Amino acid sequence: MFTIGDFARHGRVSPRMLRHYDALGLLRPERVDPFSGYRHYAAAQLARLNRIIALKDLGFTLEQVGRILEERVSTEELRGMLTLRRAELEQAAAEAAARLGQVEARLRSIESEGHMPSDDVIVKSVPPVRVAELTAVSASYAPEHIGPVIGPLYGELFARLEAAGITPVGPGIAHYEDAPEGEGAILVHAAVTVSSSVPPGPGDGFTVVDLPALERAATIVHRGSMDEVLATAQTLARWVDAGGHRAAGYAREVTLECPEDRSQWVTELQERLV
Numbered sequence: 001m002f003t004i005g006d007f008a009r010h011g012r013v014s015p016r017m018l019r020h021y022d023a024l025g026l027l028r029p030e031r032v033d034p035f036s037g038y039r040h041y042a043a044a045q046l047a048r049l050n051r052i053i054a055l056k057d058l059g060f061t062l063e064q065v066g067r068i069l070e071e072r073v074s075t076e077e078l079r080g081m082l083t084l085r086r087a088e089l090e091q092a093a094a095e096a097a098a099r100l101g102q103v104e105a106r107l108r109s110i111e112s113e114g115h116m117p118s119d120d121v122i123v124k125s126v127p128p129v130r131v132a133e134l135t136a137v138s139a140s141y142a143p144e145h146i147g148p149v150i151g152p153l154y155g156e157l158f159a160r161l162e163a164a165g166i167t168p169v170g171p172g173i174a175h176y177e178d179a180p181e182g183e184g185a186i187l188v189h190a191a192v193t194v195s196s197s198v199p200p201g202p203g204d205g206f207t208v209v210d211l212p213a214l215e216r217a218a219t220i221v222h223r224g225s226m227d228e229v230l231a232t233a234q235t236l237a238r239w240v241d242a243g244g245h246r247a248a249g250y251a252r253e254v255t256l257e258c259p260e261d262r263s264q265w266v267t268e269l270q271e272r273l274v
Contacts, residue, residue: 001030007041011049026052026066051078058085101227102144120221121239126214126252126270130198131173132161132206133191140184141176141250143227150174153190160205161192168192172258173211176250186250211252216273218245225262226253229269236269247271 008015021027022039027048029039048069055065058081134157138149154172161168170193179185191211200208218240222232233251240247249272257266 001040001042004029004039004041007045010043011046011053013049013053021049021052021062024062024066026062026069054078054082058082098144098147098227101225102142102230104228121236122219123216123273124219126217126219128213129170129173129193129211130196130200130208131191131211132157132166132168132194132198132203132208133189134160134206135187135189137179137181138186138188141186143229146186146188147227149188150190153188154192157190157192157206160203161194164204164206166194166198166203169195172255174253174255175211214252214270214272217270218247218273219268219270221256222267222269223265225265226267227262229253229267233269236271240271240273245273248274 002010004015004018008018011018018027018039018041022029027045030042030045031040032038033040051069052062052065055068055078056062060068134153136149136153139145158168172190172192175189175191177187177189179187191209194208198208200210202208218236220232220236220239222229236251237247252270254268254270255265256268257264259265
């Protein structure tokens with residue numbers, strides 16, 4: 001038998017919480033001293049305590065926890081519930097991390113206001129290039145909408161190219177255009193450079209097209225995850241405006257380096273000047 005203090009320590013909860021569970025009928029002490037009123041718990045009761053805490057962490061109210069325990073949820077069922085909750089928490093954590101990255105990108109863009117690193121921008125001509133691509137629709141041009149669309153597109157594109165026996169010969173080139181589906185929607189083209197010997201037109205689950213040359217393109221190199229591209233893109237936009245230029249359409253994104261560590265990515269943004 002454990003005193004309430006010892007049982008609380010072994011269960012990693014507070015004695016106050018154990019008293020609360022007792023009052024609700026969720027976890028009664030094994031024995032209560034009739035004279036002192038001291039509560040005593042058995043080691044076997046740790047299993048029920050673990051279930052109560054686990055179900056609370058799943059988001060159930062204590063009232064719901066009581067009903068579930070009375071229905072004798074099996075270990076396998078509880079494990080399945082916890083596994084589902086873990087997946088939900090991992091997804092929430094990933095989404096929170098992505099939002100944090102977007103906030104940091106906005107902050108860097110704000111901090112760079114008034115600074116015009118003109119030597120970061122290079123005007124050059126870009127030759128035409130043949131690419132294989134897959135296309136899908138994003139809700140907007142915001143990084144939080146583009147990322148979840150373009151990542152799976154590239155994964156599927158490379159798998160289909162491998163199945164077709166086609167090996168990319170150059171970098172990935174993401175390009176964008178307004179979609180007809182609705183205001184703000186974007187057609188996302190996940191493309192990769194292929195040999196000029198690959199015939200244009202529909203392929204085996206992908207399309208081969210020739211991206212036209214850019215006679216004059218303002219270019220800038222972004223280092224880091226594309227979730228944080230905003231500050232770099234706005235630096236380029238300010239340069240275009242300050243120079244009295246006009247850009248046409250959305251910037252191409254040419255992947256120069258793409259290691260597993262996304263913070264080490266190197267991407268060139270190319271905006272066509274008219």
